[in-house]
């Protein structure tokens with residue numbers, strides 16, 4: 001029997017290493033593929049990519065599998081980073097991981113892997129794919145605390161059909177234990193944090209290199225100036241730290257941006273009504289099943305990654321735009337972030353908050 005070939009995205013981290021190990025144990029022909037998505041002058045200082053490649057190669061060695069490296073930094077700049085900058089310039093707070101999955105990991109990477117004769121690709125994401133009557137569903141991971149379906153909601157049928165998530169039913173501690181027992185050198189490597197291309201770079205300095213910095217006033221909704229901001233792009237809705245305004249009363253939070261006047265709108269107290277929304281509109285919708293689910297049913301939605309599912313209905317779904325109405329108001333709904341819709345454990349898709 002010809003063994004099925006799986007190309008595993010190996011990042012040099014414990015998750016993708018265990019994904020490769022499990023697939024090998026299941027009898028697949030496993031090949032690792034390491035991607036480099038970012039190149040920069042100060043890479044040596046802030047980027048762990050070189051060490052990650054070394055780690056991925058030593059894991060491949062232990063597993064006795066082949067590994068290749070591929071450079072998608074051009075594709076990343078064109079399809080992810082340019083959009084990331086445009087969003088910041090427009091006053092929104094984008095989520096590059098969502099776009100990286102849709103455009104790089106499950107597009108450029110997938111195409112490359114298919115060219116290498118892959119039957120499937122696999123990653124160490126915590127999520128699950130389920131086939132029901134020839135259709136593919138994206139499900140939350142068994143380990144709810146690690147579930148990454150939020151970042152994967154833009155995947156479509158063609159992409160899911162070709163994807164395996166070997167860690168979908170495992171808990172993180174089990175994954176580390178499997179890695180330790182198998183003698184994988186990365187079993188206790190710390191999890192990656194933050195946006196991949198920024199790494200440990202100081203964010204303000206990094207963004208300031210690409211976008212003009214325009215300081216302006218911080219104002220209350222009534223127009224009273226209470227401070228100065230260093231550039232609207234450096235702030236996000238709900239932000240409390242780094243505002244540099246104190247004084248009497250409750251802490252200050254960012255509640256909005258007035259782009260036309262280059263003013264940052266700030267309010268006092270977490271319970272300020274401007275920080276709570278029971279409705280939002282979203283654009284650029286993407287549905288896992290290819291079309292919108294029925295309107296007015298009760299779904300659950302996340303407006304940010306680390307958030308409990310909030311009961312909601314969706315309505316006014318047109319070409320790529322919808323209204324999401326929540327049963328209870330949501331805090332700090334942020335333009336540019338994704339709203340992701342679930343029906344129980346099934347991720348249906350979502351869009352970009354306007």
Ligand SMILES: Nc1ncnc2c1ncn2[C@@H]1O[C@H](COP(=O)(O)OP(=O)(O)OP(=O)(O)O)[C@@H](O)[C@H]1O
Nearest residue numbers: 009010011013014015016033034035123124125192
């Ligand atoms: N540089 C890379 N090269 C190849 N695959 C990658 C790379 N970065 C991420 N991936 C794939 O995407 C998955 C999810 O990426 P994420 O950045 O969330 O990593 P993670 O959860 O820290 O996983 P890991 O422990 O494998 O690094 C990884 O498990 C891996 O399969």
